[in-house]
Amino acid sequence: MPFPADSVGLVVPQLITFNEPLTLTCGRSLDRFELMVETYGTLNANASNAVLICHALSGHHHAAGFHAAEDAKPGWWDAYIGPGKPIDTTKFFVVSLNNIGGCHGSTGPASINAATGEPWGADFPPLRVRDWVQVQARLADRFGIHQWAAVVGGSLGGMQAMRWSLQMPERVRHCVVVASAMKLSAQNIAFNETARQAILSDPDFCDGFYLKHNKIPAKGLSVARMIGHITYLSDDGMGQKFGRELRSGSFQHGIDEPVEFQIESYLRYQGTSFSKIFDANTYILMTKALDYFDLAREYKDDAAEAFKQAQADFLVISFTSDWRFAPARSREIVNALLKADKNVTYGEIDSPYGHDAFLVAKQPRYEQLFKAYMQRISV
Amino acid sequence: MRLDHAIIDRWIKPGARVLDLGCGDGTLLQQLALSKKIRGYGLEIDSANIQRCAEKGLNVIEHNIDEGLHNFEDKSFDTVIMSQTLQTMYYPDKILAEMLRVGRECVVTFPNFGHYKARLQLLFKGRMPVSEFLPYEWYNTPNIHFCTLNDFEVMCQQLNMTVLDRLVVTRNEKLPLSKLLPNLLGETGIYRVTRP
Numbered sequence: 001m002p003f004p005a006d007s008v009g010l011v012v013p014q015l016i017t018f019n020e021p022l023t024l025t026c027g028r029s030l031d032r033f034e035l036m037v038e039t040y041g042t043l044n045a046n047a048s049n050a051v052l053i054c055h056a057l058s059g060h061h062h063a064a065g066f067h068a069a070e071d072a073k074p075g076w077w078d079a080y081i082g083p084g085k086p087i088d089t090t091k092f093f094v095v096s097l098n099n100i101g102g103c104h105g106s107t108g109p110a111s112i113n114a115a116t117g118e119p120w121g122a123d124f125p126p127l128r129v130r131d132w133v134q135v136q137a138r139l140a141d142r143f144g145i146h147q148w149a150a151v152v153g154g155s156l157g158g159m160q161a162m163r164w165s166l167q168m169p170e171r172v173r174h175c176v177v178v179a180s181a182m183k184l185s186a187q188n189i190a191f192n193e194t195a196r197q198a199i200l201s202d203p204d205f206c207d208g209f210y211l212k213h214n215k216i217p218a219k220g221l222s223v224a225r226m227i228g229h230i231t232y233l234s235d236d237g238m239g240q241k242f243g244r245e246l247r248s249g250s251f252q253h254g255i256d257e258p259v260e261f262q263i264e265s266y267l268r269y270q271g272t273s274f275s276k277i278f279d280a281n282t283y284i285l286m287t288k289a290l291d292y293f294d295l296a297r298e299y300k301d302d303a304a305e306a307f308k309q310a311q312a313d314f315l316v317i318s319f320t321s322d323w324r325f326a327p328a329r330s331r332e333i334v335n336a337l338l339k340a341d342k343n344v345t346y347g348e349i350d351s352p353y354g355h356d357a358f359l360v361a362k363q364p365r366y367e368q369l370f371k372a373y374m375q376r377i378s379v
Numbered sequence: 380m381r382l383d384h385a386i387i388d389r390w391i392k393p394g395a396r397v398l399d400l401g402c403g404d405g406t407l408l409q410q411l412a413l414s415k416k417i418r419g420y421g422l423e424i425d426s427a428n429i430q431r432c433a434e435k436g437l438n439v440i441e442h443n444i445d446e447g448l449h450n451f452e453d454k455s456f457d458t459v460i461m462s463q464t465l466q467t468m469y470y471p472d473k474i475l476a477e478m479l480r481v482g483r484e485c486v487v488t489f490p491n492f493g494h495y496k497a498r499l500q501l502l503f504k505g506r507m508p509v510s511e512f513l514p515y516e517w518y519n520t521p522n523i524h525f526c527t528l529n530d531f532e533v534m535c536q537q538l539n540m541t542v543l544d545r546l547v548v549t550r551n552e553k554l555p556l557s558k559l560l561p562n563l564l565g566e567t568g569i570y571r572v573t574r575p
Contacts (some may be wrong), residue, residue: 334440335450338420341396345433346440347426365426372433 036105122208213245493527
């Protein structure tokens with residue numbers, strides 16, 4: 001089966017090893033680490049056309065294209081990366097990685113700890129967004145990329161993009177921040193904590209050393225994902241997609257046969273399939289990194305003061321029905337950028353898809369604004 | 380170049396930090412970026428206009444000006460411009476007060492409802508004026524707060540504003556008589572104001 005014309009086509013992930021020790025924010029260090037990476041497009045002669053994709057909570061390196069001809073689905077951001085798409089691979093060299101702490105091939109809690117010969121499990125060091133930025137910078141060095149044309153991310157990925165602009169200002173020309181926030185609200189942390197408690201309360205969690213015991217806390221991780229999933233959709237969107245439709249049973253005979261709403265079956269399916277492919281410790285680690293991200297904390301809680309460090313130009317996008325990272329959070333980013341006298345473009349996209357909107361294809365306004373911004377970037 | 384834009388251009392200092400409220404497709408901001416190397420920002424609510432601004436490479440921010448400018452600091456812009464937008468505001472007086480708070484100077488342009496053609500339409504046809512410049516019917520117009528030059532002058536006094544410059548233009552030419560009878564012959568009022 002041929003791939004669509006606007007697809008990057010068949011892609012092969014590469015595992016890249018880094019043998020220089022990496023000191024982390026928590027004070028501990030990794031002697032060595034591996035990154036699972038995909039690239040699309042071609043790096044130009046002066047390495048000025050590189051775009052870094054930062055993934056969100058459950059994302060990974062496979063952002064675009066297909067791993068095999070028979071793949072049912074392309075990478076998670078395929079709608080926005082490819083020839084003629086907003087992140088145009090005929091213009092840009094796109095780098096997409098699985099962050100450390102992840103569970104899709106990069107060093108993380110499920111990897112073997114060389115010191116013990118066993119999986120890290122709960123012993124894997126806690127990570128912060130700035131650790132990922134540091135790792136991504138090493139990856140840039142490896143590719144010979146001194147400065148990214150753009151660092152792009154949605155949600156937790158947007159936090160990485162913003163952190164890049166402060167941590168290594170001279171290495172980012174443009175920063176694209178989609179459906180993100182400068183810090184989580186108490187409500188956001190509450191959802192994350194509820195998800196973590198679902199995992200911790202699974203007897204198969206074994207204090208995080210489940211792999212050693214040949215177990216998987218699938219039930220706990222599944223519930224954690226269900227909680228997350230509810231918050232990624234909007235009330236309206238969920239209503240439109242599932243309504244009160246029954247998948248099995250009937251209201252009349254609810255006692256004899258189990259009544260099951262479409263949404264119940266959908267969430268269970270999402271939870272179960274997620275628990276088979278995702279690592280519970282990674283879920284805990286990622287949600288903690290989200291909770292502790294606070295862009296302006298070391299700038300006396302003054303976000304404008306923080307952004308004064310940045311040299312990049314910014315595109316900020318939010319979605320009207322996103323209540324997990326609401327438009328108000330994006331407006332805070334924009335206001336801080338304005339106060340810091342940075343170049344910024346902001347659009348609030350009308351969308352029924354909630355927080356997930358940043359991933360959803362066929363949203364013309366989102367696509368056009370994203371594309372117009374990426375087109376102005378000179379390489 | 381539109382005559383009102385050419386006049387605004389003269390009033391903007393090179394390198395100024397400029398905020399354009401209701402910046403439309405960004406024509407004015409783009410022109411000022413070229414002629415005066417301004418640091419410009421546009422606020423706009425219409426998604427098609429935001430798209431055009433983004434395509435021009437301008438700083439454009441989706442923002443409903445009727446909600447005020449609470450996100451902008453006092454005197455954080457050299458000039459705040461509102462071109463042909465005042466008449467669409469729910470509270471023109473409040474947004475003007477906000478503009479004066481945020482900008483050291485403000486430039487406001489608006490259609491003059493005291494123009495003789497508008498007066499004649501009302502007088503002889505007995506119908507709300509519709510013109511090439513204001514092509515809407517009364518029931519679908521986004522222009523909900525019309526005023527004449529004289530009305531605007533009164534508001535300037537009431538809001539304790541200092542008028543630094545006032546001009547009227549008609550289509551793309553300056554009518555000599557408009558200096559004598561601006562409220563009758565001027566189609567567009569252009570004011571440069573400040574508040575100490």
